[in-house]
Amino acid sequence: MRELTCDVAVIGAGTAGIAAHRAALDAGVKSILIEQGPGGTTCARVGCMPSKLLITAANAAHGAREAHRLGIRVGEVAVDGPAVLARMRHWRDRFVASVFEGLDRLPAETRLSGRAVFEGPDRLRIDDHTRLRFKAAVLATGSSPSVPDPLQDLGHRLLTTDTVFDMEDLPASLAVLGAGPVGLELAQAMARLGVETQVFDPGDSLGGLSDPDLKAAAREIFSQAFALHLGAKVERGRVDGDGARLGWDGGETRVERVLAAAGRPPNVRGIGLELTGARLDERGSPAHDPRSLLCEGSAILIAGDANADRPVLHEASRQGRIAGRNAARIAAGEGAERPERWVALAMVFSEPQIAVIGGGFDEGADRLVGRADFCDQGRAQVMDEAQGGLRLYAEPGGRLAAAELIGPGAEHLGHILAHAVQDGLDVRRLRERPFYHPTLEEGLDTALSDLADQLR
Amino acid sequence: MRELTCDVAVIGAGTAGIAAHRAALDAGVKSILIEQGPGGTTCARVGCMPSKLLITAANAAHGAREAHRLGIRVGEVAVDGPAVLARMRHWRDRFVASVFEGLDRLPAETRLSGRAVFEGPDRLRIDDHTRLRFKAAVLATGSSPSVPDPLQDLGHRLLTTDTVFDMEDLPASLAVLGAGPVGLELAQAMARLGVETQVFDPGDSLGGLSDPDLKAAAREIFSQAFALHLGAKVERGRVDGDGARLGWDGGETRVERVLAAAGRPPNVRGIGLELTGARLDERGSPAHDPRSLLCEGSAILIAGDANADRPVLHEASRQGRIAGRNAARIAAGEGAERPERWVALAMVFSEPQIAVIGGGFDEGADRLVGRADFCDQGRAQVMDEAQGGLRLYAEPGGRLAAAELIGPGAEHLGHILAHAVQDGLDVRRLRERPFYHPTLEEGLDTALSDLADQLR
Known part of the structure; x- marks a missing residue:
């Protein structure tokens, strides 16, 4: 067994880990990046990118089928499943390859391969080949799908989500367990690609929406896209030939495939965290400061999906940078920095899209609510996409605190709103900005105007 | 002839005039709105809305034809011209109707119908039925298409542009004179709707682009969409059966229809402006302060397309409000206010879209240039829309001054950039904001990162 020492050990070579390693190297300390397969980030390999590729094809099929509404006559629309999946994998593999290219530009002597397990507060064992002593470590081990x-x-x-993108052809029918962002995106894409799709979720929300009005709107919209079973927990599952039979309180169904999309818990078990001094909760996750990312009672920082805090790429990337910088500071005997958190931002790339900014609806909060409806929004009508709504939540003094929307272009309006919340902008100030006509962004002005009326 | 007096006379009941009249009424003065046909705003009747409706249908046809690239097999795609045009007019008429509904909610005694002509610095004649004395007037007479x-x-x-939306069917072939925003939008829409389309422009720019790199990119992109004759001035035109024959230095062609899209000059002639004391330029347009909108040497304010300054709806609407408020102030013996101008914002709803912010490229200015390319932008690749580029122009100190882009989602990125320029934000500050993955907005971060490297 080889014995090595370093300033910073980064465990995991996904988005957060790579960013942390780079930040630590940039800070001038000796950092080691420990990589365990399968390689490529969750985002590129099994997350954001392949799902968006499927959605692109699915929306094209849907658009072709609906074009008659606009005066365009289209012959039969046939989904070539293997071709759709092949294009998805072609691009997915390119995105994964570019992750590897980035890794290969790192100095080779700063990388180790294998599974890392803590053996104490300042040391790791990597497979059976290396013992690594560190002054600070970054835990960036990511997440794995849970299977009910x-x-x-x-x-x-x-x-x-780890295997669905490797299918060679589309199934005839699919049950999706989980109506969160991932479940909703994939369910709608599959349905538009001709797969007979059912969605099950024990809750009453779709895509992470929390505003009561918007939750209701989403239920109505998506129940036209696929069979939607909310408040339904699948309790029984058994093999039935090449398919599966599922049972829940209220029914039973047979499908060809079942997609578990009920979350990706963090990979924090079985890696010896109990030997590090870090305070662990009942699920084995270390208690940590969400700003510094430092785990209590240790010199370990936790970033990305591993802390289960905001499992989205832009946060993983930023958290990685913060954790890497702080690991370097701790290794140098300095205290960790605590940068302000970014505004929370979550998006769902369904049609219509969903965005939740600053945590969205908050029942208990003393907030004004500004409303706009995409059903009578000019540009949405023009584009034949007039459904959904927008809610802005402002503090009594007029500062924008949060927002939630389901509607066309939510990914774009979501950015404007997120930046406005983060910049601490006031409703009156926000109205003194140009909104081009005719754009979906004018819907923001409608809701801002509603708030301004309440602030008078 | 009836003799009336008022505080504020507003000439023209389009976007600017209606806004001015409302603002004057809100200020508590006696305002009269003078309406001359055809009624409905330029935007709703012959501008933004009908063009976007045509574009929606055109893009649906294009999307259906290209869906095979994504694995979706589509039978024959046939454009039902009368159906496309009927849907366009259905919605156009609804948008126009809502303008009329807004007018009808105004007090009837504040409205007059007819053509208004100045008879002196403080009086108007309306047709042959009314003489109206005013303390201040708002000139909001709009624009009309020029015919070479x-x-x-x-x-x-x-x-x-005043007649193209009333066609009963699509022509087989079309020549578009003018490659500005309107010409480009309609030419691409017609081409995608199956009309054999040629575009002529004496200049070398498309859609108002000014950055040399982006102009070149646009020429390459759009020359694949239709026959593009830049640097070509049509010098001869004659009737040829039910079509027309056009000649230019370099060729001759026969087309079924010709669309004049070479600008909409302001309606400022033949309305007696020379009797008002306002200083007129050689084309008969009054010299005015672009902030207060007050015309030199008069108590007349000029707003919207009539001042030919920024002929886009959001400016017409804001200018109308400013002019109406200032007219009320002048009528009350107060001075005009001079609010800061908004950042200039122009957009073209072609595919890819174009946006020019803060005037765009400025050859003489001492500016840093941040670059990003949509050809290798992740989301653009996913959506099969990877073409175009983005240029950010920053002051040497890092403040974002202007931007220009051609690419997918430019209407959305354009808003973020316009607000950033108007808020006076710095490149470093702009980078400390979340950009969700995978979105087109990440392209902004790429260009911002390029600028940040230059600012180090």
Whole structure:
């Protein structure tokens, strides 16, 4: 067994880990990046990118089918499943390759391969080949899909976000367990690609929406896209030929494949965290400061999906940079910095899209609510996409605090709103800005105007 | 002839005039709105809205034809011209109707119908029925399409933006004179709707682009969409059966219809401005302060397309409000206010879209240039829309001064950039904001990062 020492050990070579390693190297300390397969980031390999590729094809099929509404006559629309999946994988592999290219530009002597396990507060074992002493460590081990108990024995009939993008052809039918962002995106894409799709979720919300009005709007919209079972928990699952039979309180169904999309818990177990001095909660996750990312009672920082805080790429990337810089500071005997958190921003790339900014709706808060409806929004009508709504939540003094929307272009309006919340902008100030006509952004002005009336 | 007096006379009931009249009424003065046909705003009747409706149908046809690139097999795509045009007019008429509904909510005694002509610095004649004395007037007479000399005798073969949306069916072929925003939008839409389309412009720019790199990119992109004749001035036009024959230095062509899209000069002639004391330039337009909108030597304010300054709806609407408020102040013996101008913002709803912010490229200015390319932008690749580029122009100290882009989602990125320029934000500050992944907005961060490297 080789014995090595370093200033900073970064465990995990995904988005957060790579960013942390780079930041530590930039700070001038000796940093080691420890990589365990399969390589490529969650985002590029099994997350953002392949899902958006499927969605692009699905929306094209949907658009072709609906073009008659605009005066365009289209012959039969046939989905070539293997071709759709092949294009998805072609681009996915390019995105993954560019992750590897980035890694290969790092100095080779700063990288180690293998599974890292803590053996104490300042040392790791990597497989059986290396012992690594560190002054600070960054835990960036990512997340893995959870598989609900009733699906455990379904064999190849069970898909997770780790395996769904490797299908060679589309199934005839699919049950999606989980109506969060990932479940909703994939369910709608599959339905538009001709897969008979059902969605199950024990809750009453779709895509992470929390505003009661918008939740209701989403239920109405998406129940036209696929069979939607909300308040339904799948309790039984068994193999049925090449398919699976699922049962819940209220019914039973047979599908060809089942997609578990009920979350990706962090990879924090079985890696010896209990030997580090870090205070762990009942699920084995270390308590940490969400700003410095430092785990209590240790010199370990936790970034990206591993802290289960905001499992989205832009946060993983920023958290990685913060954790890497702070690890370097701790290794140099300095205290950790605590930069302000960014405004929370979550998006769903369904049609219509969803965006939740600053945590969205907050029942208990003393807030004014500004409303706009995409059903009578000019540009949305022009584009034949007039559905959904927008809610802005402002403090009584007029400062924009949060927002939530389901509607066309939510990914774009979401950015404007997120930046406005983060910049601490006031409703009156926000109205003194140009909104071009005819754009979806004018919907923001409608809701801002509603707020301004309440502030008079 | 009836004799009336008022505080404020507003000439023209388009976007600017209606806003001015409302603002004057809100200020508590006696305002009269003088309306001359055809009614409905330029935007709703012959501008933004009908063009965007055509573009929606055109893009649907294009999307269906290109869906095979994504693995979606689509049968024959046929454009039902009358159906496309009927949907366009259905919605156009609804938008126009909502303008009329807004007018009808105004007090009837504040409205007059007819053509208004100045008879002196403080009085107007309306047709032959009314003389109106005013303390201040708002000139909001809008604009009309210009018809180049060689097209004057083409009869019904000549279309302008005032008539093109009333066609019952699409022509087989079309020549578009003018490659500015309106010409470019309509040319691409017509081409995608199956009309054999040629575009002529004496200049070398498309859609108002001014950055040399982006102009070149646009020429390459759009020359694949239609026959593009830049540097070509149509010098001869004559009737040829039900079509027209056009000649320019370099060729001759026959088309079924010709669309004059070479600008909409302001309606400032033949309305007696020379009797008002306002200082007029050689084209008869009054010299005015672009902030207060007050015309030199008079108590007349000029707003919207009539001042030919920024002929876009959001400016017409704001200018109307400013002019109406200032007219009320002048009528009350107070001075005019001079609010800061908004950042200039122009957009073209082509595919890819174009946006020019803060005037765009400025050859003489001492500016840093941040670059990003949509050809290798992740989301653009995913959506099969990877073309175009982005240029950010920053002052040497780091403040964002202007921007220009051609690419997918330019209407959305354009808003973020316009607000950043108007808020006076610094490149470093702009980078400390979340950009969700994978979105087109990340392209902004790429260009900002390029600028940040230069600012180090």
